[in-house]
Amino acid sequence: MKYIDSEQVHKKMGSRLLANSLAKTIFFLATLFGLVVLIVLIYRVLADGLSWINMDFLMNRLSTDPEKAGIWGAIVGTFWLMLVVAPVTMVLGVGTAIYLEEYAAKGRISSFIKTNISNLAGVPSVVFGILGLTVFARALDLGSVVLAGGLTMALLVLPVVVVASQEAIRAVPQFLREASYGMGATKWQTIKNVVLPAALPGILTGLILALSRAIGETAPLVVIGIPALLIPVPDGIFDKFTILPVQIYYWTIDSALVAEYANLAAATIVILLIVLFAMNSIAILIRNKFQKRY
Amino acid sequence: ACGGGDTNEGASGNGENSEELEGSVVIDGSGTVYPFMARMAENYMGEQENVSVEVSRSGTSAGFKKFLVEDGTDFNDASRQIKDEEKASAEELAIDVQEMKVALDGITIVINKENDWATELTQQEIIDIFLSSAGKKKWSDVRPDFPDEEIQTYGPNENHGTYEFMFENILEEQELPENINLQQDYSTLVDLVSKDKNAIGFFGYGYYDSNKDKLTAVKVDFGNGPVEPSLDTIKEDGDYAPFTRPVFTYLNTNMAKEKPQVLDYAIYTMENAQDVAAETGFAPLSDEDVQASLDALNGLK
Amino acid sequence: MPVMTEKTNPNTKIANVSQKATENKKVVYNTKDLNLWYGEGHALKNINLAINENEVTAIIGPSGCGKSTYIKTLNRMVELVPSVRISGEILYRERNILDKSFKVEDLRTSVGMVFQKPNPFPKSIYENVAYGPKIHGIRDKKILDEIVEKSLRGAAIWDEVKDRLNQNAYGLSGGQQQRLCIARCLAIEPDVILMDEPTSALDPISTLKVEELVQELKEEFSIIIVTHNMQQAARISDKTAFFLNGEVIEFAETDKIFSTPSDKRTEDYITGRFG
Amino acid sequence: MPVMTEKTNPNTKIANVSQKATENKKVVYNTKDLNLWYGEGHALKNINLAINENEVTAIIGPSGCGKSTYIKTLNRMVELVPSVRISGEILYRERNILDKSFKVEDLRTSVGMVFQKPNPFPKSIYENVAYGPKIHGIRDKKILDEIVEKSLRGAAIWDEVKDRLNQNAYGLSGGQQQRLCIARCLAIEPDVILMDEPTSALDPISTLKVEELVQELKEEFSIIIVTHNMQQAARISDKTAFFLNGEVIEFAETDKIFSTPSDKRTEDYITGRFG
Amino acid sequence: MARSAVQHDNKKLNVSEIIQQKKKSRSVNNYTEKLIPKILFGIAAISVFTTIGIVLTLITETIAFFKDVPFIDFFTGTELKPLGENAVFGVLPLLTGTIISTLIAMLVAIPVGLMTAIFLSEYASEKTRKVLKPLLEILAGIPTIVYGFFAFTFVTPLLSSFIPDLEPTNILSPGIVMGIMIIPMVASLSEDAMSSVPNAMREGALALGATKLEVTWKVVVPAAISGIIASFVLGISRAIGETMIVTIASGSSKNFTFDVTQSMQTMTAYIVEVTGGEAAAGTTLYYSLYAVAMTLFVFTLIMNLLAQYISRKFREEY
């Protein structure tokens, strides 16, 4: 007895194939959706902000007058923030990665640390803000200065650097380590002279990505208490400061008061996106340049 | 909690106005006074390039909490007078507080541009609208010829002096409506009222003044016909007097003695208060009031 | 039987001559009852071998018989595998290197190693050779220069690279890379050089160069070389050890192993019957 | 020559008998001047083959000769490789399947395929078999139950799995998985079954079971089977095609191919001289 | 047995002797070697301390909070009036705000993300994928504040032209924008899961006459389901923790409502509002910050652990 009637199957095939091409179109449109939003977003931001960008806008201090206002303070603040975040995450991230990949026995402790790091990566940034507020700004009495903000951000982006460094270190071929041990080098000499230099491009890529994450975050700094309404240009890591995203935030919510603030926010977004885009391009360049070397 | 920042050690001694000063001045408090103080600070920094003046606006009450702590802020802007509890805690901390009246403001009742029925209200109608116990839920409850639609009330939240002025001085400490929409930021309030046809809200005149294109100010009938709030009517003895209030900034004189730039800024503020007030939507003080504050400040030198 | 024809190779002749001239040489490595396990796998079984100074000792045997494991045990590199367990003794210059108190770094400073796949560091040629001296504390640029030149000459690659010492080592051909690795190893003037199939990744011409080099080096160093290429063992070594399934089946003069092996399994192997 | 001894296999006898009984069967697949390129690589060259209904046709040849490519062309599975270009004709039941208007899904409903590595879906045994009927529109639970049982019986695996139809297919052994895949293929009642080395991943006992199954299945289906195992081809097939470098060298009765091949290359291959 | 080293060179240079000498004078070396792992362990432990630090700060202040406000009142209270004389702390308005915004976000991110993943993994040619994937990564790299600006200045006005009742700050617009922000994350994690389904599985289904859609929907997606669900859960966690978009575009209304056209506050936005406005230590308001942060932390932690559990426990065995 025949269960499958091939006539029947053939007849239905048309509608099944139609469903398939329909689905394909829908899936494609869904994929495009995100990209269309991206284009609209960038278009909007450019349309609102581009004409406001000029040398004065970049070099002026903050002001309540949109015609005079500039983001020099936020640019300098962003720079100081990076100056804190970069070395701190680098040391903590790379140190952790070396420990996990080279020293830790593959046991409970290292898997505990790994689980911990992946959970840390999922903690909302605003909670890091609370940590920073409680520990750095208050308990250590730093106040809402660059150092407090930088340390908070460093912890926030730490998982990014740890994971990237781990991957980079793991990718260093074993034969290079063997060559070094074979010369009578100690473990630390081998790590310092062979493993780290070879893993450096990967580590740097991770670091840049982490930094670009850090200078795009807003919530932790707002929580730590950046006033950012009218604040002087910081001179060092013990000064109060503002950074580009925080500036965007205040200008956006104040745009109801002064409509031009929305343009200032858009112009600042353009600058922020350019900075991020440049950083990511550098990261990609490094990755591509040093990809296959052995 | 994070006042002081990097204070220069005050080694430069008594500050002459002409002298080059440096260091920081930290100001928080009233959102109402903020536009005035921000403009003042910008002007000041134009003259004293090495002094940085930082102005925030967490609200009068919230600001006092940052002012009245060890190493607190140097100034606290206020849209109401300091309370007795606040004075008490200042004494406890041995903080000498100098009150500086800087301008006059009028509580302005604002409605949506599309609202063409409530452009003129009596003082009592306004009180009833913002009084929970009056039960004016719909516009038609206020006046029968008003639309049969729900009133949406708006105002600044309890961090703000403006809220307290409304609650204590206008509503005589009676509850506001259950569903009133209270906000931290005046910008949000302006936005909300400008987009809600049935909205009615209140805040300082300055925020109305700079958003006249988005909002309508209710003309208030205090008994002698409707009065539009304006720099002319807002005066201690003006037509808008019942809703007029002075706004202040409070100076921590300990800080002023320690940091010459703080005292210098205080004096500068008083010297320029009348000009800046007019520019930022406040009614200027009388010359006598200004002089009184200046005398007190010069006494601190 | 290709091995027989190879016996006429001039190199082998030289080897034989030097062999005779040094009949009572000192023992550099003496392995006693060595056993090694990777986890449960018994990779070396009761190894007993005495290896002489200034000779080339070849280790041959089919794949997986434990050649690499044995040679890596001689500089304790095998311990990089976490699951390894070892029993027995390996006396290097009379001292048991398996002793806990023996520092591996000291051992590896005296015992250089060349690997199957050339593994230069991704640094300049100069830095590759200077690596060893540097980690051992030599900082003086002049001395380093001398060492680099001497080592590169020693590895017969000086002329090819002297004009591009600052270029990356990965720009060299495979054969040059391998000789660079030998130079790198010579730079710390080891006493013994271990080589694990040093030519198996190289083309015939490079192989020949390395083989010649090994012949020269043995004047100064003791060399232990693993090879899967029996002709190579026959050409360059003085003594040969034949490993099978982790055991030493036969250890004797290379001549003898390749002409009159005493064990049937050795004969089977060198005549190509298995492996 | 191992093939000769295999000729006495009883299965082969049966095959030969049925072969004779069906001398003028219908042609199910007729390949005409088929050429196929992967990018620049010419993988199939001028293939001409006529394959009969209700027979087992074996395709043999050394690795890389194009066996898999050919069999995958028969259900146009080869088109999953983006770079493929095809010319020529393949008539299936008189219709050219390479025609653009021919729907591959229809083709594949009539032509089942069994792969080298068993590839059940990660679903229950029942769902694996019911998958085909379900996508082709059969929803009735009772009918599905019947189809599943019939197909599993047909694939000679019913008794082994009937008590655990709802368990995941990955709990089965490799051999059982492969018979499950055959059952899955039987469930859509194909006309032809293509098999690409269906036993190469299996142990000898499982292989035997699948071979017996193939013998049974040909009563109902036409089977084309690729194998690198010449004994297998000899045991189970009626006709054999010998491929070499993308060409069909010889195509004839299996008996003839293995006893008196007409091409020298065929002989070389089946006597184990290369491949 | 010092060998005279010089062979090709007539200069006297005995490296091994120099090395021996240096060795003796460098006992420090040994010390570093022992110290380094300890230092590195200390560094690695900092990430653990960070977690401990977060948990400790949250717990201590949360306990202080629950001394002022009963636990039950907090979690069942539908009224939240943190300021003023008679402050009331019920977290339900924040919880509904958080859950509703997350729901809206996932209603956007799950279908669009999954369909994007399917398109990239099953339908797109290698070339198309190479173009589209980096573009999606750009979308993922845009700071959230920019999305907040976009929601506030573009999406809300756009939506209010369809929905006249939409308030100027509302939960709908930031919810949608948050969903868009999460699309790349869901898409890329789901695509990874689908790409790791072996081709043999697809071929098996295609050979039965299945269309690509049937292969995808009935074979690939079920086979990759644990990875796909893990991506959803991570997306949810992300949406719960997202701060700036809702802070900017959803306002700070603390009404207990389910009307998406209205302003609602999420837990994250509450934290920003309270710290930004006033954060004088010691008050109940101040402690409420930690109680809310603790709730938020627990929520996201559960989601993250769940995602890890799903992808580990149900790892496909093919």
Ligand SMILES: Nc1ncnc2c1ncn2[C@@H]1O[C@H](COP(=O)(O)OP(=O)(O)OP(=O)(O)O)[C@@H](O)[C@H]1O
């Ligand atoms: N890291 C390891 N872990 C476990 N077993 C290993 C390891 N390395 C080698 N072995 C096992 O030890 C035995 C000896 O391996 P070894 O590498 O010494 O062989 P070999 O003689 O060098 O072979 P080849 O000629 O292939 O290099 C083999 O059975 C191998 O599988």
Ligand SMILES: Nc1ncnc2c1ncn2[C@@H]1O[C@H](COP(=O)(O)OP(=O)(O)OP(=O)(O)O)[C@@H](O)[C@H]1O
């Ligand atoms: N996807 C592909 N892309 C490019 N070339 C391919 C591809 N698949 C196969 N080829 C090439 O086509 C030729 C035939 O391959 P095919 O897989 O058909 O051989 P085969 O006879 O099945 O071999 P085996 O016995 O190893 O399975 C080979 O040269 C192979 O390299």
Ligand SMILES: [Mg+2]
């Ligand atoms: Mg080996």
Ligand SMILES: [Mg+2]
């Ligand atoms: Mg094949």
Ligand SMILES: O=P([O-])([O-])[O-]
């Ligand atoms: O912000 P306030 O002026 O209302 O305190």
